[in-house]
Structure formats: structure tokens, C-alpha cells
Amino acid sequence: MKIVVAVKRVVDYNVKIRVKADQTGIELAGIKMSMNPFDEIAVEEALRIKEAGKAKEVIAVSVGPAQAQETIRTALAMGADRGILVKAEGEVEPLGVAKILKGIVEAEQPQLVILGKQAIDNDCNQTGQMLAELLGWPQGTFASKVELGAGEVKVVREVDGGLETVELKLPAVVTSDLRLNEPRYASLPNIMSARKKPIAEKAPADFGVDTAPRLKVLKVSEPAKRQAGVKVANVAELVDKLKNEAKVI
Amino acid sequence: MAALVLAEHDNKSLKDATLVAVTAAKALGGDVDVLVAGSGCQAVADAASQIAGVRKVLLVDDAANEHPLAETLSAILVKLAGGYDAVLAPATTTGKNVMPRVAARLDVAQISDITAVISPDTFERPIYAGNAIATVQSSDAKKVITVRGTAFDKAAASGGSAAIEKVDGAGNPGLSKFIGQELSKSERPELTSAKIIVSGGRGMGSGENFKLIEAVADKLNAAVGASRAAVDAGFVPNDYQVGQTGKIVAPQLYIAVGISGAIQHLAGMKDSKVIVAINKDEEAPIFQVADYGLVADLFKALPELAEAL
Numbered sequence: 048m049k050i051v052v053a054v055k056r057v058v059d060y061n062v063k064i065r066v067k068a069d070q071t072g073i074e075l076a077g078i079k080m081s082m083n084p085f086d087e088i089a090v091e092e093a094l095r096i097k098e099a100g101k102a103k104e105v106i107a108v109s110v111g112p113a114q115a116q117e118t119i120r121t122a123l124a125m126g127a128d129r130g131i132l133v134k135a136e137g138e139v140e141p142l143g144v145a146k147i148l149k150g151i152v153e154a155e156q157p158q159l160v161i162l163g164k165q166a167i168d169n170d171c172n173q174t175g176q177m178l179a180e181l182l183g184w185p186q187g188t189f190a191s192k193v194e195l196g197a198g199e200v201k202v203v204r205e206v207d208g209g210l211e212t213v214e215l216k217l218p219a220v221v222t223s224d225l226r227l228n229e230p231r232y233a234s235l236p237n238i239m240s241a242r243k244k245p246i247a248e249k250a251p252a253d254f255g256v257d258t259a260p261r262l263k264v265l266k267v268s269e270p271a272k273r274q275a276g277v278k279v280a281n282v283a284e285l286v287d288k289l290k291n292e293a294k295v296i
Numbered sequence: 297m298a299a300l301v302l303a304e305h306d307n308k309s310l311k312d313a314t315l316v317a318v319t320a321a322k323a324l325g326g327d328v329d330v331l332v333a334g335s336g337c338q339a340v341a342d343a344a345s346q347i348a349g350v351r352k353v354l355l356v357d358d359a360a361n362e363h364p365l366a367e368t369l370s371a372i373l374v375k376l377a378g379g380y381d382a383v384l385a386p387a388t389t390t391g392k393n394v395m396p397r398v399a400a401r402l403d404v405a406q407i408s409d410i411t412a413v414i415s416p417d418t419f420e421r422p423i424y425a426g427n428a429i430a431t432v433q434s435s436d437a438k439k440v441i442t443v444r445g446t447a448f449d450k451a452a453a454s455g456g457s458a459a460i461e462k463v464d465g466a467g468n469p470g471l472s473k474f475i476g477q478e479l480s481k482s483e484r485p486e487l488t489s490a491k492i493i494v495s496g497g498r499g500m501g502s503g504e505n506f507k508l509i510e511a512v513a514d515k516l517n518a519a520v521g522a523s524r525a526a527v528d529a530g531f532v533p534n535d536y537q538v539g540q541t542g543k544i545v546a547p548q549l550y551i552a553v554g555i556s557g558a559i560q561h562l563a564g565m566k567d568s569k570v571i572v573a574i575n576k577d578e579e580a581p582i583f584q585v586a587d588y589g590l591v592a593d594l595f596k597a598l599p600e601l602a603e604a605l
Contacts (some may be wrong), residue, residue, distance in 0.1 A: 056445055057370070058375065062561070065425050073428060139407050141396070169406045169423050169430075176366065176396035188393050191534065201475065205487070206389040207543070209535045212475040213365065225524070225541060226398035226534060261405035262432040265418065270429050273566055277586035278578075282600040285590050286497075293570045295549040295586065296492070296516060296605070 049104045049157040050093040051150055052127065054086040056111050057168040070266040073168075082118045087125075087164025088179060088223040091230040093161050093194055094126045101195050104128045108151055110135055110144045123241035130246035135258055138169075143251070143258040147179035152182060157218065158213040159200065164189050164222040175222035185215035189224040190195030196224070211214025297326025297416065300376060302369070302385035302394070303344055307334045308493045310343040312489045313386030317449035320443040322451070323413035327351040329380070330458075333372050333465065335362035335486050341460050345560065346450035349356075358465035362392045363474040370397035371466035375436060377402055382416075387442040387544075388488075395442050404436035412448035425540040425563035444546055445488055446546035446567055475512045480535050482520075487538065490519035493564075496536055498525035499554020499575065499594055506532055507551060508598040515605035520567075521545065539564035554594045557582030574598075 058064055058073070059081040063084045065074045082090075107122035109115040110133045119130035121212045133147050152160060165172035181184035187193070187202025191210065194201040205224045216267045233241070279285045287295045299321040304311040314330070321328045325412030330351060331343045333356040334491065341355040356377065360368055378382050383398060387409045399406035411429070412420035418433045419441070433549070487493060494513045496506055506520070513520050521543070522536040538545055542565040550568035556562060557580055565571070566585055573586035576593050583589040590597060 058424070064427050066428050073424065142400060142403070142405050144402060165488050165541070166426065167540075170425065171406070172392050172397035173399070173406050173408060176393065176399035177406075179366075180370065180397035183471075186393075186397075188366070189389060189471075204389075205534045206477075207535060209477065209479040209533060210362075211477040213472050214475050215472045216470070224529065224534075246415050262407065262434055265431040265433055267423070267428050267430050270422070270426055273571075274587045275585040276571075276589065277583045278583075278589045278591060281592075282590070282597055282604055285588055286601070286604045287587055289570070289572070290550070293549070 048102050049106060049155055050096060050102045051108055051152060051155060051160045052086050052089050052093045052122065052159040053160070053162040053174065054083050054090065054107055054109050055083040055124050055166045056080050056109065056115045057083045057166055058294040059259050060084050060167055060210065066267055066269050070268055072264070072267050080114070083163050083166045085165060085223055087230040088225070088227050089161040089163050090122045090125050090127060091228045092223060095228065096195055106131060106155060106157070107149065108133070110147050112136055119246055120241055121233065123244045124238040125231060126237070129244055131249060132246055132253060133249045135251050138260060139258045140260050140262065141171050141173035141177055143163070143256060144182055146235050147251055147254050149181045150256065159218065160194070160220045160221050164224055175220050179220040183239050184219050186220045187215050188215055188222040190221050191224050191226045193227065194219055256277050297324065298380050299324050299326055299328050299384060301328060301330045301379045302373065302391065303330050303332045303340060304386050304390060305332065305334060305340040306338060307337045308339060310340050312450055313388050313445045314344070314412045315347060315453060316448045317384050317386045317443040318350065318437040318451040318548055319448040320410065320441070321382065322349055324382055324416045324479070326381065329354060331356070331376065333361045333369055345458040345460050346454045346456050348455040350456050350458040353458050353460045354463050355460050356463055356465040360468040361465055364394070365468065365472050365474060366393045366397055366515055367471045368468050369394045370401065371469065373398045375466055382391070382439040382441060382603050384441045385445055387444050391442045395440055399440035402438055402440065403439055404438050405434065406440045406442070406561060407434060408442050409434060409444045411440055413443050422457060426557055426566070444544060456557065480533050485512060485517065485519045487519045487521055487543050487545055490547050492516045492518035493521050493545055493547045493557060494504065494518050494553065495521035496531070496550045496553050497523040497555030498529060500526060500531055501569050503531040508595070511602040512551070512598055512605065515602055519569050521563045523558070533556070552582050552586070553598065555582055556580045559584065
């Protein structure tokens, strides 16, 4: 069986982002870009399933600009077998990405699609769920454990109250949470050999998808900043301030 | 103009997150109905009917909805969405799980985690872990929205007298089933509704040492939280995590102990009214957002604090 993994090129998680002065977006010029950390976890999970002998092929897919090819190369260097780049300029909203992924799923017929639970740029947390609905598949979101059986997959999910386990009929969509696994680093030989792995190039129109955004970004602004307060000398002073100045206890 | 709010509950009681979503729904300017979908959940519907300003409560009481599976819940919402201009849910793990399916089926963009309603089609939402705020305008006829729990006041839980109308569910399409859950049991208040939270980070050193945090929390009737580092290290369970990908909280008082203050963590607690940081590293970024900072060894400071309260 095949596994499709979706990966997104985003601003590296270590970068402290800056809002553009004209409030049209985030300053991206010269900024380090990387694979969305949740997607790295998704790739790792797919590879572990393949290494356990339960899958034959892992296909890494990205929707984005030409440079998203680097993100796919990262997945290939980790161990994915081949890539598909769906070239699209500008922001493609989760609904558009889900529609494109649906087209890829219909062409590739995987039994499992794994995605990160959210991208750390727009924090939408939508694409996996939307894809599952469009395909009429079940979903196991925010996964911290995935156990693949013959015709079903058991997913332990991180929920507000603790953990929840669901069983999904295959084919299914899984989205990864932080504690699903620890992604591997690509070794140098693997980075070299990844250059030879094939990446097919597609366009949204190949899947009949219109990626025009439904949400218009009117502005992007800085959040209200908190001012640093005062240092207290000891516990007694802290308790006094909380009682008499802040009046919160 | 009418909006439908998906109620967050455990079949016994209505969760406060619902009240927050009702406030956001009211800000859209029309009537607000609440959907209670569960099993043996009449008490929840009764509670929802008391919420001030709610027009009607729709009750789906069906064994298929004992646990909030995305596949079953979204089917109900899609069925009901025809009668509404907007469908909203709290941005809890349930809301986040279910609502994108509804949006995809309706072929609309979801507006995730809104923090303000500017007009019926324009909203604010945090991006980049809250380091920027986007103002977005939706061109879709129907709006599908999740609401950040700390961003709106709670609607009054009493004063309303909405009628309760029973509606049919959508059954379980047979794609998924609930197997089990491990819920953290605690006598303490829930993190997302607690007035005071005491959180520990990597500096706690072990799960055992969280007893020091608990002793302070007991004195303050506070919830106990943790940073991602503390959860990743296995000190405490995942549901303790406060941060961008954990719980977003905004209590009256947040006490961060042994937490350095990674952007990821600040994203989950920076809207707290008063922040206290206790850390032995005076350079820790947490001090830049703290109203009161105490540079001290937490293993000495926590017992002193428990004693002083």
C-alpha cells in the first residue's frame, strides 16, 4: 500500500517574525524557510510504517511556490520515495489544498494520508479534516499514536481532557500532534541520493481546482505588547504585591 | 441572520467554552441557536436553554453521539446548516476536529480561532502563534467559525428560556468508532476556565517535583499547567500543556515556575491578567512578559510560597 504525506514550506520555527510596516503581511524577504514541524512528524510516521513492512511507498506532496521543491527534497532525504509538487503562487487556503490533495489521492490510491495537524504560519488546523470530508474518509486528528492493522487503523488522539482512542476504517486521514514521534535527521548520503528521486510537477488546474482565496486579508498587525513588570526580592514581597497591588489572591 | 453554535459538553454538563462561542455568535447580530448533540444529554440541553440570549436549543439525543466523533457530528451540522448564515464552535479539540469537515462539505473557507468580530463578515484571528493578528473578510455566503475561548466574555449562563426542539441525528456512517479514553482526573479546576493557574516547566526536573506546584495550587484553588518541555519530558500528561499547540488560557493570575518562556508557550498564556514568573535564570524571556518576576531557586521558593499563602 501507499502512504501520501503532505508537507508545507513555512517560515522556520526559530525565526522571530516581523509584521510588514504597511500591514499587508509578514516580512518574508531573506527569511529562513523550513518544513512545517508537524509535517516532519507526519513524514517520520509514514517512514516508520513503511520500515515496519506495512507500506510499500511513501509519496511526499507539497502545494506551494517553486521553492517548495526544497521541502519535498527534505522529505525525500528523510526517506520518502518520490514527490509531487503542485505549483501555486500566493497563499492557497486549506480548502484549496484539500481539494488538490483529493485529486492526488484519487490518482495515487493510497490507503493512508498523513498530514501535520496545523501549519505554524496560519495556524488554521483544517486541511486534514477537510480532505477527509471531501474523500468521505474517516479521520484521526492530533495523533499521538498510530497502529496500522489490516483493514483499519487505531489512532490515539490528544484531546482537551487527556487521550482518546478511535478506530478508523481504511482508507483514512491522520494528522500528527507533537508527541507522535521524533523525526529523524537526514544523513548526508541520504541527502545526496534524494537528489535523484523523482519529483513530478503539477498545477492546481490539473485537478480542476480553483485556488482563489475565499478570505481577503484586510491587514496584518502586531499584537498588543505586554510590558515587563517589576522584579520582587523575595516570596514575601511577591505575596504582598499579589494581595495588595494586583489584588488577584 | 441566524447562527448555530455547537455546544461543548460531556453529556452531563455544558462547558464554559460554549458560553464564549455564544457571545461571538451574538456579535454577528442575529438570532443564536445552540446545538446539543450527545447521548443522554437532556441536562445539557436544559442548561443551554438557560443561556441568556439564546433563541432555541436543538437537541440530538442519540447513542451514535455518545462520543463526539468528527464523522457523526459534522453530518448533523451539515444537515442543519441550511437554516443558518453562520455555524460556530468553540476552538476546543472537538470544535477543531469537526468544523473543517462542515466547511469542506459546504464548500466554504473556515475562519479558525477568531479573537474578534469586526462585522458579520470580518474577523480577527491570530497567526504565527499569536505574533501577528490577521483581519480577514469572508466572501462565502455561509460562515464556518471556531472561537478562541479566551477572546470573548462568557454569555450569562442563566436568564434565558429558550425552547428545546428535538431533532434527528445522522447516525454513525460506520467509518469510525470510539474505542476508549484516558481522561486526567483532577479535583482542581479545569485549565481553560480556572481563575488561577500554576504552571511548571523543564526547570521542575521531574514529575515528582510537580508536587511542589500542586501544594501552591491547592492553596489558591488553582489549576496546574505545564510547558511543552515539561510534557515532552514526561513530567505530566499532554492535557496539562499550555501553548500554541496546547491550551490557550487567560486566567486572572498565571504563575510560571521554571519556564523559560519560549514563544510557543507565551502564545498560550500572554493574555493572562497578571503573570508571575519564578525562575533562577534572570535572563529568561518569561520575565519580559511577567508583571512580577522573582529570580530564585524554585525548590526553595515554591515551599515558601505554599507556606505564605
